[in-house]
Amino acid sequence: MSEVWNNVYKLDSAFFGEEPSNFALLCINHMETNNIEKVWELGAGHGRDTIFFTTNGIEVEALYYSVIAVEILDKIAKEKRL
16 A cells, blocks of 8 residues: 555645645644644645644654655755744
């Protein structure tokens, strides 16, 4: 399965888009209301929600099985100095 997603992200580094998912937008209110400071994001992809949560003060441990997607996330995080 990791090869499938590696190939997807080789072709399109923002496969799911740049904006946070609707689910992340729903979650952030809950996180802020309940003083959530740290989350694990399983299936992080290229990190659009990871970056969103992090820029909103949430510490994120992002996990994904595509090395390419994780490299993209790492690059974005470094560029944004997160």
